[in-house]
Amino acid sequence: MVTEGTALDGQGREDGQPAGKVPTGRADVVAGLTVAAVGVAVTAIAVQYPLGTLRRMGPGYLPVVLGALLVLLGLLIALSRPDAGMRIARQRARPILCVLGSLAVVVAVVDAAGLVPAIMLAVPVAVAAEDGGSLLHSVVLAAAIAALVAAIFVWALGVPLPLVRF
Amino acid sequence: MELLANLAMGFEAALSPVLLFYCAVGVTVGTMVGVLPGIGPLVAISVLFPLTFHVPPDAALIMLAGIYFGAQYGGSTASILLNLPGTASNAVTCLDGYPMARQGRAGVALFMTTIASFAGGCGALVVLIVLTPVIVKVALSFGAPEYFALMVLGLLAAATLSVGSPLKGIAMVVLGVLLGLIGTDVNSGQYRFVFGLPALADGLNLVALAMGLFGVSEIVGRLVAGDVTGRPERVGWAQMMASRDDMRRSRMPMVRGTLWGVLCGILPGAGPSLAAFLSYGAEKRVSRTPERFGHGAIEGIVAPEAANNASVQAAFIPTLSLGIPGDAVMALMLGALIVHGIQPGPNLIPENPGLFWSLVASFWIANILLMVLNLPMIGLWVRLLTIPYSVLYPAVLVFISVGVYSLRLSSFDVAVVLVCGAIGYAMQLVRLPTAPLLLGFILGAPLEENLRRALLISRGDLSVFVDRPIAATLLALSVALVAAATLSALLRRRRAALALREDG
Structure with missing residues (x-):
């Protein structure tokens, strides 16, 4: 802690x-x-x-x-x-930049394109903080997290979040 | 009996399906983050905090409290099985818990820590029920000078009693108060520290601040430091049977641990980690066989586990009766109340008796649920320890950003998380404590408000803080606290310098 x-x-x-x-x-x-x-x-x-x-x-x-x-x-x-x-x-710069970078991706993308694209782009950036994360791993993980977010916030709690914007 | 009638009313509310559901969600999530080394209760609470905007206030508080309690129950699991504290307050449990596991007594250790947590929790709840209404009665006669003095005392206690340098703690409290003043001044309508950003006119967002300072900075810290890996052994019912001798040895340490926990819970800044440490030290001192400690003494795990769980439940006493949070988690609890338009302070219980009593009842139910969760389902929690951090942290990051974004669909708030995360990590590097900053932030606006009011009534005469006995006592205590902290810090330096000279 x-x-x-x-x-x-x-x-x-x-x-x-x-x-x-x-x-x-x-x-x-x-x-x-x-x-x-x-x-x-x-x-x-x-x-x-x-x-x-x-x-x-x-x-x-x-x-x-x-x-x-x-x-x-x-x-x-x-x-x-x-x-x-x-x-x-x-300090190793990579984990710091990747974690903060994934948040920056959300900030940059979410207003224009919605949450799902933001998550799909932010997760690979976050995964890159560590060695050995493959692209497949991060795409699968991103999709799973996006589904979980949609399930909890939008369907279970009924928060009107913009999942995808065109 | 008024007390029994109130309690009955509370249980009736707490047993409603909605509250029961959120209580169960809270304790499950809490146990989970407690078991997993690397995410503590504060991270879990900041991640789930945005959800509380969308549920009723009592459900919100019960869920958050459940997380805090659950983390204390679950935290000992990794301490015992992997020698890695699940949360900071379970670090002491490693000392004797891991040796017990090495001796093949992991099951007994897990069983007894759960029992100890339950005992500590119940003890603290009794104190909560008895003491809170008494404090409220006293506090209702408080005016603005008393409130100001009380807040000063609470903030200084939080800054000086926690681990680390008191000087740094006080500096961070001051910085927190200043952050709390960002936005529109209620008296004059003047914008303060807004820097032309309209999103800051309503002030800095508490959730974004907390998530950045605690959630993001902790993830960065762990990734920079390297990963956590380990492989626990299997534990089932059969291994959990404690002998009669274990029970007999554990009884008094649990009682003493509970007392330490209640004491540390009420004092702002002390908290569960200090409670666990103090009770471990005390057990070692009163034991007739102190040499067994560190080699799997059961007293060395039950006392701290009773203490840390008692502490987190007793922490609600000052939070609910005075509106003064003792640590960052309690500050977030107050935040959850404020979000729902409930003003913390001594009026909270008289105005919302239903909320208070249903909370108390829910705390009890949470403890019972946690026993059920932790004893028969321990095998499941142990399996959780095999989830790699590389899957967890991206998920936590996404939940943080989506949670903050969901509050008012503002990407500015996510940017605040980013900035606060960077600042929080930098603070961690140079050992500036983040918790006092959050307390200062929560109390910043009411502190200024009460100071203004007190001086308005006294026509600008500062002696109002000396002439009123309660305010004067509270401020004198604050001064004594700072003096004592300074003195002990100086002594510690002196000793460290001497040791260094002897080494060289």
């Missing part, structure tokens, strides 16, 4: 780190500076909204306060490096 198992799952921990190398805590610096940068952006945008007073808070009041707080917290993370022992694990 991403949420609560971070200390348990072990992935991306010190494994893969050459023995004897001092942990740099680079992950924390990246995290902290990114959080701080988001804080700066939030504050910069929010000061353009009416601030109001403490008695009558305008739409900008809380965002400005929280944006500033985010900058502070981000800098604290970068400086104190709470997870200094952790390193960013080596």
Whole structure:
């Protein structure tokens, strides 16, 4: 689980780190500076909204306060490096691109052509994330998933989804 | 007896075919995702969340709750048979469950964990029934300052009590609150952080956010890390007979596990994983034979399994009585209520007593169904462990996109899933926790609303948070929580630094 198992799952921990190398805590610096940068952006945008007073808070009041707080917290993370022992694990680009790519295919296709074409195109992209997935495997899988989606959403629940658009 | 009459009313509703059906769907799906390592309850709930838009609110909640409960029951299966936790909260069960399987006692382990889960669940439900109305009675006297203080406490507790750095947790809560403010400001009509996108005027879509942060990022994480494979042994009725000695050894650990679970369930941020860990540690400490732990001690599996199931059921206490979710799953439960126009908070039960009591009754039925599902049908669930991940994850991805798309036929929402998935995975890489972000998101708008109201009443005087005793106590607790978390983090660093120096 991403949420609560971070200390348990072990992935991306010190494994893969050459023995004897001092942990740099680079992950924390990246995290902290990114959080701080988001804080700066939030504050910069929010000061353009009416601030109001403490008695009558305008739409900008809380965002400005929280944006500033985010900058502070981000800098604290970068400086104190709470997870200094952790390193960013080596990444393989293919699974990341394929999973996100399959969603992008859905976004691009679904409005124009409907759900079934979107699924038929998105599943092969998703399958490509792993080695050894044949085209036949992905087409059969895509067809099975499309049938399941149609059965659950359209026939069982009666949601009017556009399965195919011309 | 008012309580009995209410319960009877609840059971009458819960035994209606519709609720029974959704309860059964929930627990079956929950057991399934619990058994399968790689998809946890949060992913399953985010995938099925869109379905809840199309069914009545009580059925929706019962189905989602069933998934959460079922995952706790099913999660121990892979822990015991494959030494792979089915969900994070079953990780501790590996320690003694897998050695039991190696000794040929897998059947006994599976039987006893199911019994322990049932005991933990029932214990927590009794506490839920007794405690929730009491908390509601107190909470009904709360005004805006108390609510604001309560939300601050809940958010900080969730940020600091969970595994990992409290500093990062708090940063993510703040970010979540800011994400919750995206859209139209209710007071002034001003657009905030909309970036000219009309689809953002109503705010960021909760489902899209949750699916991206949890569902998509988890799939990416697993694929990058490498696949999960394993071959479990066969288990049937005959192997499940626990001896009288097993029963005797398990009794007290179950009781203590349930207590840990209830405690962790009520505290925001603690949750089932911490409950399982704490109860395992406690059992080892009170045991007269601590050396047996790690080598197949039955106490080491029943206590954590009772604890994690008790915890997920007790988590409904703050969620239903105060409207403060303790973890990301509870945040989604509140989301399901909000979708149906039911405002969470202390008014929820007085205004919808039928909903509350039918929920309680359904929880009980869910536990009974889970016993039935897990004992005679265990062989089926074990077979499930042979489904390869390469078939599962494309299906989950498609269900996520179709589910989000079905809400308002908007491909923009699917794009939000994509972006949140990328962000969620990046957060995972640099160890920024995602659950506090979701809690902040859910509580963001009500937090601002109550802060505004409190300061309007007090004419801008901040002392309103100090002069009112309940608000002051809650805020003092928040400060104490942050101070304690900071202190313990500093101590841990000190110790780690010392250890490093000694090693070098």
